[in-house]
Amino acid sequence: MNILVLGGCGYVGTALVEKLLIKNFKVKVIDTQWFGNYLEKNINLTVIQKDIRDLNNEDFVDVNIVIHLANIANDPAVELKQELSWEVNVLSSLRICNLAQSNNIKKFIYASSGSVYGYKKELKVTEDLSLVPISTYNKTKMVAEELFRRFENKFPIYIVRPATVCGYSKRMRLDLTVNMLTMQALKNNIITVFGGKQIRPNIHVNDLVSVYLHMILNDVKPGTYNAGFENLSILEIANMISTKIKSKIEISESNDPRSYRLDSSKLTQTGFEPNFNVNYAIDELIEIYQRGNLKDDDSFYTVKWMKKNKI
Numbered sequence: 688m689n690i691l692v693l694g695g696c697g698y699v700g701t702a703l704v705e706k707l708l709i710k711n712f713k714v715k716v717i718d719t720q721w722f723g724n725y726l727e728k729n730i731n732l733t734v735i736q737k738d739i740r741d742l743n744n745e746d747f748v749d750v751n752i753v754i755h756l757a758n759i760a761n762d763p764a765v766e767l768k769q770e771l772s773w774e775v776n777v778l779s780s781l782r783i784c785n786l787a788q789s790n791n792i793k794k795f796i797y798a799s800s801g802s803v804y805g806y807k808k809e810l811k812v813t814e815d816l817s818l819v820p821i822s823t824y825n826k827t828k829m830v831a832e833e834l835f836r837r838f839e840n841k842f843p844i845y846i847v848r849p850a851t852v853c854g855y856s857k858r859m860r861l862d863l864t865v866n867m868l869t870m871q872a873l874k875n876n877i878i879t880v881f882g883g884k885q886i887r888p889n890i891h892v893n894d895l896v897s898v899y900l901h902m903i904l905n906d907v908k909p910g911t912y913n914a915g916f917e918n919l920s921i922l923e924i925a926n927m928i929s930t931k932i933k934s935k936i937e938i939s940e941s942n943d944p945r946s947y948r949l950d951s952s953k954l955t956q957t958g959f960e961p962n963f964n965v966n967y968a969i970d971e972l973i974e975i976y977q978r979g980n981l982k983d984d985d986s987f988y989t990v991k992w993m994k995k996n997k998i
């Protein structure tokens with residue numbers, strides 16, 4: 688089975704590709720490598736440095752499954768690069784779908800985001816609730832979902848709405864809540880929380896990798912699936928970290944009103960169970976940092992790196 692991973696050099700992509708190779712899949716990665724390439728050489732792996740806006744038929748030859756992760760992947764980065772973001776996150780989707788259709792793709796998995804729900808008071812935010820995307824990033828995800836859905840009678844499409852991801856990947860991201868607050872505590876023993884009461888769902892990167900594998904390996908019905916398992920306030924996360932790394936929590940005002948929980952029963956009813964959690968992510972980051980294998984590198988902060996490198 689040949690799998691094409693668009694954005695396979697990213698935070699989630701790197702962990703996913705490593706796992707696919709362990710499972711003996713043949714993997715092709717297409718990625719601009721804006722944040723580097725941490726994938727080790729492997730006989731079953733081909734890595735192509737290329738923009739998804741330039742994809743062509745040749746890229747899809749002998750491909751059975753596509754996993755699409757290549758996006759401008761957070762709110763401030765999309766605000767910084769609005770035109771690029773609409774092009775990459777939305778407009779390129781049409782080309783990708785046409786190529787997937789003409790190459791007879793067996794499964795297509797698209798990484799949307801749980802943030803498409805925006806602000807929701809409901810305790811169970813299920814896939815059938817209305818979307819109220821707040822930021823431009825959230826809007827690009829919602830519009831791209833709509834575009835992918837237009838092709839759902841052409842090939843099987845899985846739209847996954849992941850919660851905020853946490854935990855360690857070789858291509859690290861330290862601009863994600865749990866990872867960022869843990870690094871603040873490790874470096875300065877101070878955790879800065881904006882607002883604090885907003886509820887956000889979380890998923891460990893290993894579990895998200897398992898969600899994608901679950902969809903590849905099992906007979907899961909195509910459709911839209913939430914993927915998030917711990918709905919916690921930012922302050923709760925900060926408190927969890929400060930019990931492990933003695934640190935002061937400073938609260939400042941927030942201009943980000945997003946607050947929602949995710950209910951992932953639809954996913955668990957297909958037989959998926961998470962094995963990791965936020966607590967595990969904090970512990971592993973502490974351990975890896977203390978061993979000297981996790982640095983507070985600029986490239987681990989999406990928007991800082993995009994500005995620095997004029998992407």
Ligand SMILES: NC(=O)c1ccc[n+]([C@@H]2O[C@H](COP(=O)([O-])OP(=O)(O)OC[C@H]3O[C@@H](n4cnc5c(N)ncnc54)[C@H](O)[C@@H]3O)[C@@H](O)[C@H]2O)c1
Pocket residue numbers: 693694695696697698699700717718719720721722737738739740755756757758759760761775798799800801848849850851852853858860863989
């Ligand atoms: N990390 C999270 O918390 C989270 C949560 C929900 C959804 N998602 C979605 O999951 C996907 C992966 O996220 P991530 O955290 O790994 O982000 P990431 O930024 O680490 O990875 C994205 C990868 O895509 C590549 N890329 C971006 N634009 C490209 C283009 N035009 N052509 C080719 N490659 C391109 C980048 O170089 C990068 O390697 C994204 O679509 C993101 O929106 C992530």
